[in-house]
Amino acid sequence: MQTLARQRYHRLTPLLLVLGLLALITGVATIIAPPPATANTEASAQDVEAGQKLFAANCASCHGLDARGQAGVAPSLHGVGAASVDFQVGTGRMPMQASGPQAMAKAPQFGEKEIAQLAAYVASLGAGPSIPTAEQVDGSLGDATNGMLLYRNNCAMCHGSVGGGGALTEGKFAPGLWETTPTHIYEAMLTGPQSMPVFNEANITPEGKRDIIAYLEAQRGGSPGGLGLGAIGPVSEGLWAWLIGIGLIVGITVWVGARSS
Amino acid sequence: MTTSPSASKVNRAAGATANFVDERTSIAGFVKYFSRKLFPDHWSFMLGEVALYSFIILLISGVFLTAFFIPAVTPVHYEGTFETMAGVEMSEAYASTLHMSFEVPGGLLMRQIHHWAALIFTASIMVHMARVFFTGAFRKPREINWLVGFTLMILSLAAGFTGYSLPDDVLSGNGLRIIEGIVRSIPIVGSYISYGLFGGEFPGEALIPRLFTAHILLVPALILGLIALHLFLVFLHKHTQYPGGGRTHKNVVGLPLFPVYTAKAGGFFFVVFGVIALMASVLTINPVWNYGPYDPSPVSAGTQPDWYILWIDGLLRVMPGFPEYVIGGYTLSLNVLIPAVVVPGLFFGFLALYPWIEQWATGDRTEKHVLDRPRNVPVRTGIGVALIVFYVILVIEGSNDIVATLFHLSINDITWFIRFAVFILPVVAFWITKRICLGLQRKDRELVLHGHETGRIVRHESGEYVEVHEPLTDQEIWIRVSYDNHKPLVLEPETNEFGVRRRWYRWSRFKQAVSRFYYEDRVEPVTPAELEAARSSHH
Structure with missing residues (x-):
C-alpha cells in the first residue's frame, strides 16, 4: 500500500494543493469583494x-x-x-x-x-458630492477626542449625546447611529438627507468628519457602567428605577409581609 | 438543657458589658421600653423603611465619593485613561468625576450605587407618602408628622438635584441653566436671586462649591434631623394599624420591636442594599463621560432631569410659549413662571395642607389610629388617584421626545394631546376611582348582609331553589363595617335667633361645601339592626 501511495503522489503534492487552494480563495475573494470606493x-x-x-x-x-x-x-x-x-x-x-x-x-x-x-x-x-474614499471614512485614522468635541457641537442636539437618536418635530426623528456604516455617516454629513443640515467641507473638514466617525465607533464597545439602557438619558434610568428597583423591593416587601401573617 | 462553658462565658461577658453601660447611663429602662414597643404588621408599613435604608446607603456611598470629588471649576486638561477625553479642557469637578469613575478602584460602582440609591430614595418616599395618603394615616394626631414627611420629600428632591448638578457635565449644566431661567422668571426679585445664587452671571465659578456644601452638608443634615423627628413622632403617636378584630383607635395590636422587628428590619436593610447594588453593578446610570464637560452651547437630545423633577420639565414643555409680556422695559415670563413656579407651588401646597382640608370636610376632631381602607373614603382615594394621574401625565410630557421616537409619534401631537389631557384625565380618573370605591363599598354591604356565595343550590320542599350563603366570620364583618360614616356638615342658618349675622358664616359655608363634595355620595356601613334583620329573614 505504502509503495503504491508514494508512486501515485509526488512529495510536494500537499504543498501545491495548499498553495492552489489559497490562490483559489484569494481569487474568489477578489471577485466577490467590493471594488474600492475610489473606483x-x-x-x-x-x-x-x-x-x-x-x-x-x-x-x-x-x-x-x-x-x-x-x-x-x-x-x-x-x-x-x-x-x-x-x-x-x-x-x-x-x-x-x-x-x-x-x-x-x-x-x-x-x-x-x-x-x-x-x-x-x-x-x-450635475456636479455634486461624490462617494468618500475608504481612507476618508476610516475611523482608526481619526482623532476620537476631536470627534467628541465636534459631535457635541454639531450632532448631539438631534442624535443624542452618544448617537442614541432623538425626536424632531412632527414625527420626524434623528436616527440612532450605532448601526450606521462609516461611509453612510460621512455621506449623511456631506449631503444632509431629509431634515438633516448639510455639513459641507468648510463647515466640518474631511478630517473632522473622520474624527466624528472615530468618536461614534468608540461608542460601540458598550458602556463602562454596564448595560447602557439605550443611552437616552435620565428618562430610561427613572423607568428602570421604578420597574426594577421599586418593583423588586415592593415585591419582596409583600412577600415578607405575606410570610409573617 | 446544658450550657457549654464557652456559651456561659459569652453570656457572662455580655451581661457584664451591659451592666457596665447601664450603671453609667441607666439605659436599661429605655432599652426595655423600646424593645417591648408594639408595632402592627403589614407589608405596606415597610415602604418608609425603604426610604430610610436607601438614605443610609446614600450616606455611606456619599462619604466614599467625597473622598475623590473636587468641587471646583478650575480648568484642567484631562490626563486620565478615558480615550475620547484625552487632553480636553474641563473643570476639576468633571475631571475628578471621571477620575473616580475610571481610575479609583470600585469608584464607578460607588457612583452608580449612590445614583441608583438616590432614585430609589425619592421613589420610595413617594410610594410611602401614597400609602400614608390613601390609608388616612395623616389624620389627627399625625398632621405634624405628615408635614415633616412632606418636608423630607421636598428635601429629597433638593438633595437629588444638587447631586445631579455637581459633576459639571453637559447634562447637569443644562439642568442648572433651566433652574436659572426659572429663578429669573420670578417677577422683580428673580434676577437678584439668580445673581446671588450663581455669584454673578451664569454659570460662574461660585455655584459648584456652593452646591457641594448644600449637597453634602446642609441638605443631608436637615434630612437626618427630620428623619429623627419623623421616627420620634412615630414612637410618640404609636404606629397606626389596619382595621381588624379588636383593633381600635385606643390600642395597638402587633408584635414587639425586639426581636421580631429588629431582625426583620435588619434583614430588610440588606434586601434594599442588595437590590440597589445589583442595579448599580449591572445598569449604567448617569454616564457623565458620554455628556462631556460643561459648555453652555451644546444641548444634546435626551437632555432631561432625573425622574423626580421630570414632571416640572413636563409642565415647562406643555405650556404654550405666548404669555410673555414686556411691561415698562421689564419682561414678565408667565410662560415659565406659571408652569415652573405657580403650578408646582399649588401642587405641593395642596399636598402639605391636605390633612387640614380633609378635617374641614369631616369636622371630626378625634384621634384616629385605625387606618382607612381606601374604598371607605371614596373622595380622598379619588383625589389621590387624580394627583397621581396628573403627575404621571406630566412625566410623560417631560419625556415627550423619548415617547415620540419610541412609539413613532409626532412630538407636537403628544404635546397637544397632553395640553388637554392634563386637565381632563385627572377629573376622569377621580370620577372612575370614586365610582369604583362606592361599588366596592356596596359589595362589602352585600357580603355582610348576605354572606359568601357557596355555589350550593338547594331546592326547598315548596319547589323554590335558593343558593346557600355562608355567613361571614366576625373578623370579616369587623373589617367591612367598622369605618367612620361621615356625613356632610350641617350648615347653621346665616343669622342667629336674634337676627344677628353669625361670625365666620362664609368660612362655614365654604367648609360645608367641601364637606358636601366629600360625603354627599356615600354608602352607609351595615348597622347591627340591619345585620340582625338580614340574618333572621334568611332561609
Missing part, C-alpha cells in the same frame, strides 16, 4: 446608461423621468451627487416604502452594483 470616481458610460434604466424603472415615478422632481412629491436630483444616492439607496430609504413624516431606513432594495450604477447616473446629471 466609483470614474464611472463608465455603461454604468450611467444602466443607472438611467434603473432610475426610469424605480425612481422616476416620483422624481420624474428627467430627475427634476415634482413639487411637493420629490426633490430634483440634479446636483445632489453620487454620495446622496449611495446614502439614500444604500440605507434602503429610497425607494421610499411609504410616505410619512420621513423616509424610513430598511434593507436596501438594490445590490452594490445597481447602487453604483444609479449613483453614476445621478452624478452625471
Whole structure:
C-alpha cells in the first residue's frame, strides 16, 4: 500500500494543493469583494446608461423621468451627487416604502452594483458630492477626542449625546447611529438627507468628519457602567428605577409581609 | 438543657458589658421600653423603611465619593485613561468625576450605587407618602408628622438635584441653566436671586462649591434631623394599624420591636442594599463621560432631569410659549413662571395642607389610629388617584421626545394631546376611582348582609331553589363595617335667633361645601339592626 501511495503522489503534492487552494480563495475573494470606493470616481458610460434604466424603472415615478422632481412629491436630483444616492439607496430609504413624516431606513432594495450604477447616473446629471474614499471614512485614522468635541457641537442636539437618536418635530426623528456604516455617516454629513443640515467641507473638514466617525465607533464597545439602557438619558434610568428597583423591593416587601401573617 | 462553658462565658461577658453601660447611663429602662414597643404588621408599613435604608446607603456611598470629588471649576486638561477625553479642557469637578469613575478602584460602582440609591430614595418616599395618603394615616394626631414627611420629600428632591448638578457635565449644566431661567422668571426679585445664587452671571465659578456644601452638608443634615423627628413622632403617636378584630383607635395590636422587628428590619436593610447594588453593578446610570464637560452651547437630545423633577420639565414643555409680556422695559415670563413656579407651588401646597382640608370636610376632631381602607373614603382615594394621574401625565410630557421616537409619534401631537389631557384625565380618573370605591363599598354591604356565595343550590320542599350563603366570620364583618360614616356638615342658618349675622358664616359655608363634595355620595356601613334583620329573614 505504502509503495503504491508514494508512486501515485509526488512529495510536494500537499504543498501545491495548499498553495492552489489559497490562490483559489484569494481569487474568489477578489471577485466577490467590493471594488474600492475610489473606483466609483470614474464611472463608465455603461454604468450611467444602466443607472438611467434603473432610475426610469424605480425612481422616476416620483422624481420624474428627467430627475427634476415634482413639487411637493420629490426633490430634483440634479446636483445632489453620487454620495446622496449611495446614502439614500444604500440605507434602503429610497425607494421610499411609504410616505410619512420621513423616509424610513430598511434593507436596501438594490445590490452594490445597481447602487453604483444609479449613483453614476445621478452624478452625471450635475456636479455634486461624490462617494468618500475608504481612507476618508476610516475611523482608526481619526482623532476620537476631536470627534467628541465636534459631535457635541454639531450632532448631539438631534442624535443624542452618544448617537442614541432623538425626536424632531412632527414625527420626524434623528436616527440612532450605532448601526450606521462609516461611509453612510460621512455621506449623511456631506449631503444632509431629509431634515438633516448639510455639513459641507468648510463647515466640518474631511478630517473632522473622520474624527466624528472615530468618536461614534468608540461608542460601540458598550458602556463602562454596564448595560447602557439605550443611552437616552435620565428618562430610561427613572423607568428602570421604578420597574426594577421599586418593583423588586415592593415585591419582596409583600412577600415578607405575606410570610409573617 | 446544658450550657457549654464557652456559651456561659459569652453570656457572662455580655451581661457584664451591659451592666457596665447601664450603671453609667441607666439605659436599661429605655432599652426595655423600646424593645417591648408594639408595632402592627403589614407589608405596606415597610415602604418608609425603604426610604430610610436607601438614605443610609446614600450616606455611606456619599462619604466614599467625597473622598475623590473636587468641587471646583478650575480648568484642567484631562490626563486620565478615558480615550475620547484625552487632553480636553474641563473643570476639576468633571475631571475628578471621571477620575473616580475610571481610575479609583470600585469608584464607578460607588457612583452608580449612590445614583441608583438616590432614585430609589425619592421613589420610595413617594410610594410611602401614597400609602400614608390613601390609608388616612395623616389624620389627627399625625398632621405634624405628615408635614415633616412632606418636608423630607421636598428635601429629597433638593438633595437629588444638587447631586445631579455637581459633576459639571453637559447634562447637569443644562439642568442648572433651566433652574436659572426659572429663578429669573420670578417677577422683580428673580434676577437678584439668580445673581446671588450663581455669584454673578451664569454659570460662574461660585455655584459648584456652593452646591457641594448644600449637597453634602446642609441638605443631608436637615434630612437626618427630620428623619429623627419623623421616627420620634412615630414612637410618640404609636404606629397606626389596619382595621381588624379588636383593633381600635385606643390600642395597638402587633408584635414587639425586639426581636421580631429588629431582625426583620435588619434583614430588610440588606434586601434594599442588595437590590440597589445589583442595579448599580449591572445598569449604567448617569454616564457623565458620554455628556462631556460643561459648555453652555451644546444641548444634546435626551437632555432631561432625573425622574423626580421630570414632571416640572413636563409642565415647562406643555405650556404654550405666548404669555410673555414686556411691561415698562421689564419682561414678565408667565410662560415659565406659571408652569415652573405657580403650578408646582399649588401642587405641593395642596399636598402639605391636605390633612387640614380633609378635617374641614369631616369636622371630626378625634384621634384616629385605625387606618382607612381606601374604598371607605371614596373622595380622598379619588383625589389621590387624580394627583397621581396628573403627575404621571406630566412625566410623560417631560419625556415627550423619548415617547415620540419610541412609539413613532409626532412630538407636537403628544404635546397637544397632553395640553388637554392634563386637565381632563385627572377629573376622569377621580370620577372612575370614586365610582369604583362606592361599588366596592356596596359589595362589602352585600357580603355582610348576605354572606359568601357557596355555589350550593338547594331546592326547598315548596319547589323554590335558593343558593346557600355562608355567613361571614366576625373578623370579616369587623373589617367591612367598622369605618367612620361621615356625613356632610350641617350648615347653621346665616343669622342667629336674634337676627344677628353669625361670625365666620362664609368660612362655614365654604367648609360645608367641601364637606358636601366629600360625603354627599356615600354608602352607609351595615348597622347591627340591619345585620340582625338580614340574618333572621334568611332561609
